[in-house]
Amino acid sequence: MSLENISQTKVFQGWHKQYTHQSTSLNCTMRFAIFLPPQASQDNPVSVLYWLSGLTCTDENFMQKAGAFRKAAELGIAIVAPDTSPRGEQVADDDGYDLGQGAGFYVNATETPWADHYRMYDYIVDELPALVEEHFPVSQARSISGHSMGGHGALVIGLRNTDRYCSISAFAPISNPINCPWGKKAFSSYLGHDRQQWQSYDACSLLNEKRSELPILVDQGAADSFLEEQLKLETLMSAAKKHNSPFELRMQPGYDHSYFFISSFIDDHLDFHAKPLSTQREE
Amino acid sequence: MSLENISQTKVFQGWHKQYTHQSTSLNCTMRFAIFLPPQASQDNPVSVLYWLSGLTCTDENFMQKAGAFRKAAELGIAIVAPDTSPRGEQVADDDGYDLGQGAGFYVNATETPWADHYRMYDYIVDELPALVEEHFPVSQARSISGHSMGGHGALVIGLRNTDRYCSISAFAPISNPINCPWGKKAFSSYLGHDRQQWQSYDACSLLNEKRSELPILVDQGAADSFLEEQLKLETLMSAAKKHNSPFELRMQPGYDHSYFFISSFIDDHLDFHAKPLSTQREE
Numbered sequence: 001m002s003l004e005n006i007s008q009t010k011v012f013q014g015w016h017k018q019y020t021h022q023s024t025s026l027n028c029t030m031r032f033a034i035f036l037p038p039q040a041s042q043d044n045p046v047s048v049l050y051w052l053s054g055l056t057c058t059d060e061n062f063m064q065k066a067g068a069f070r071k072a073a074e075l076g077i078a079i080v081a082p083d084t085s086p087r088g089e090q091v092a093d094d095d096g097y098d099l100g101q102g103a104g105f106y107v108n109a110t111e112t113p114w115a116d117h118y119r120m121y122d123y124i125v126d127e128l129p130a131l132v133e134e135h136f137p138v139s140q141a142r143s144i145s146g147h148s149m150g151g152h153g154a155l156v157i158g159l160r161n162t163d164r165y166c167s168i169s170a171f172a173p174i175s176n177p178i179n180c181p182w183g184k185k186a187f188s189s190y191l192g193h194d195r196q197q198w199q200s201y202d203a204c205s206l207l208n209e210k211r212s213e214l215p216i217l218v219d220q221g222a223a224d225s226f227l228e229e230q231l232k233l234e235t236l237m238s239a240a241k242k243h244n245s246p247f248e249l250r251m252q253p254g255y256d257h258s259y260f261f262i263s264s265f266i267d268d269h270l271d272f273h274a275k276p277l278s279t280q281r282e283e
Numbered sequence: 284m285s286l287e288n289i290s291q292t293k294v295f296q297g298w299h300k301q302y303t304h305q306s307t308s309l310n311c312t313m314r315f316a317i318f319l320p321p322q323a324s325q326d327n328p329v330s331v332l333y334w335l336s337g338l339t340c341t342d343e344n345f346m347q348k349a350g351a352f353r354k355a356a357e358l359g360i361a362i363v364a365p366d367t368s369p370r371g372e373q374v375a376d377d378d379g380y381d382l383g384q385g386a387g388f389y390v391n392a393t394e395t396p397w398a399d400h401y402r403m404y405d406y407i408v409d410e411l412p413a414l415v416e417e418h419f420p421v422s423q424a425r426s427i428s429g430h431s432m433g434g435h436g437a438l439v440i441g442l443r444n445t446d447r448y449c450s451i452s453a454f455a456p457i458s459n460p461i462n463c464p465w466g467k468k469a470f471s472s473y474l475g476h477d478r479q480q481w482q483s484y485d486a487c488s489l490l491n492e493k494r495s496e497l498p499i500l501v502d503q504g505a506a507d508s509f510l511e512e513q514l515k516l517e518t519l520m521s522a523a524k525k526h527n528s529p530f531e532l533r534m535q536p537g538y539d540h541s542y543f544f545i546s547s548f549i550d551d552h553l554d555f556h557a558k559p560l561s562t563q564r565e566e
Binding site: 009010011012013016064065067069070221223254255256258259260261263264267 | 353537542543550
């Protein structure tokens with residue numbers, strides 16, 4: 001698997017780099033970004049936080065706006081930010097911002113016209129980590145986080161692959177997509193009517209089914225205009241309680257759904273992931 | 284003078300807010316942003332760092348990308364980010380990114396068609412601080428900083444108004460605009476052929492003329508592709524040495540001209556300004 005480096009910029013004594021590559025899962029050219037902390041070297045492979053972004057985003061939003069690199073450099077954690085969907089002229093799309101390109105919802109689509117390219121679940125779980133671990137000085141200690149649609153992705157992917165991640169966090173996740181407008185629209189398009197498929201991509205259903213083995217931290221702005229209709233954090237909290245899953249939900253008074261909210265608490269998330277990541281590396 | 288609030292977002296327990304107002308200096312509607320740290324109140328007016336952005340920027344670039352609010356909230360410093368030129372359909376413009384809207388160069392234009400609106404020097408020195416100090420819980424302790432074209436603006440405005448600012452800093456400033464392509468193009472358009480006018484907006488000329496009374500900190504990326512042709516930092520250092528002005532230039536190996544560079548060192552600049560700002564407030 002080959003990578004093309006398209007940018008590299010020094011930041012906090014580490015490097016922010018962007019790459020394109022031909023994705024076998026998604027059947028198109030994809031771009032991702034990586035932050036490599038100054039500690040990373042062949043002799044000192046660092047652990048990786050995968051960040052999944054929300055609707056309309058690319059690899060750039062988090063990297064430019066979250067203010068995460070100061071703390072990541074201090075802790076010696078790499079950050080990988082993929083795009084949010086397959087891209088390109090040959091890739092099916094929709095006029096809405098919440099379906100098609102920029103809105104992959106981290107699922108493997110089964111329905112026409114989406115099934116040819118929209119396999120973001122496989123891309124994030126398997127292809128991207130394999131690529132990152134082949135080309136960069138990183139260990140196999142991985143954690144996963146994300147925002148909104150990406151918070152949904154982080155929860156679902158972490159809960160379904162507890163052997164592949166050390167910890168999960170999310171900002172304002174779409175927690176119960178099978179019961180909110182964004183999720184119903186996306187899942188009915190990508191997955192059709194198979195209710196079992198829908199539940200396999202629903203964080204609340206997964207936590208209702210069994211206990212999470214990974215620690216979970218969620219931050220939610222109490223002034224987020226999407227909270228009640230789209231995010232369903234109370235349902236998530238109830239699901240986590242059902243089997244006593246390790247779960248902390250922090251309601252943050254006055255904060256909204258923006259990257260200003262994420263930047264205010266990203267340091268806490270990096271600190272949260274640092275301990276399980278370092279434990280994993282030592283094993 | 285009235286302000287219209289167009290956004291407010293909680294960040295680091297403080298607030299990021301955007302406002303529009305009718306500017307008398309610029310004869311058009313202007314937008315600016317302010318970060319108010321959590322300490323700010325009528326009983327506790329806070330000091331203010333004015334941030335001047337570079338070519339093509341608005342009030343948003345620094346506020347979204349610099350990662351400055353964590354430290355500013357810790358220190359209790361407000362940040363004000365104006366736009367980089369007058370704006371609007373009735374405002375003269377040019378096809379180049381380096382002249383006209385988005386490229387005001389912080390001067391008072393004297394030439395047609397620019398003189399009607401392009402009075403950014405007056406706007407930054409007088410109108411904007413008066414507006415900010417009327418409407419927000421801030422003191423008259425001000426410092427000034429900026430990037431590239433805005434670094435030029437910060438140096439020139441600080442050096443010409445030592446009674447109005449406590450300290451000056453800059454990232455990759457256009458230090459000697461009368462001797463670089465960006466500056467010559469802008470100054471010949473805005474100021475015509477009056478060489479004395481040109482020198483009054485040139486940081487190197489001002490430092491060659493007399494000693495700076497304010498401390499100055501400058502960070503410069505050594506891998507900045509604009510360094511040699513456009514920024515002229517060596518000339519600035521020589522000028523500062525001439526009258527032994529208090530001046531620190533830090534060459535940062537490997538860093539470029541981007542906001543990733545700014546974000547890596549903005550905390551140092553806020554710390555640098557904090558001391559003279561607090562001394563001023565106590566006087």
